[in-house]
Amino acid sequence: MQDLINRETPTTIELADTLRRIVIDVLKLDPTATVINDETNLYELGLESLNVVELLTQLEMTFDITIDVDDLSAELFGRFGTLVEFSQRKLSGAD
Numbered sequence: 001m002q003d004l005i006n007r008e009t010p011t012t013i014e015l016a017d018t019l020r021r022i023v024i025d026v027l028k029l030d031p032t033a034t035v036i037n038d039e040t041n042l043y044e045l046g047l048e049s050l051n052v053v054e055l056l057t058q059l060e061m062t063f064d065i066t067i068d069v070d071d072l073s074a075e076l077f078g079r080f081g082t083l084v085e086f087s088q089r090k091l092s093g094a095d
Contacts, residue, residue: 015091022059
C-alpha cells in the first residue's frame with residue numbers, strides 16, 4: 001500500500017484493490033471469504049462509527065490525503081463504489 005503514495009495517482013483498479021484491503025483489515029474480515037465489489041454495502045459488512053474513524057485514518061495515511069468533516073456522510077460508506085469514487089476525487093485534487 002505504501003507504494004501508492006509514491007506515485008502520482010493510482011489507477012482505479014489499484015485504488016479499489018488497496019481500498020478493499022484496507023476495509024478487510026479494518027473490519028477484521030476473512031480476505032478469502034469476503035467479496036467486495038462496487039455495490040457492497042459497507043455497513044452490512046460490519047462498518048460502524050468506531051471503525052469509521054480507523055478507516056478514515058488508514059485512507060489518509062495510505063493515500064496522503066486529508067479528509068475533512070465536511071466530506072463525511074452516511075452515503076460515503078453506503079457502497080464500496082462510492083468510497084472508491086470519493087478517494088479518486090481526493091487523490092486527483094478535485095475535492
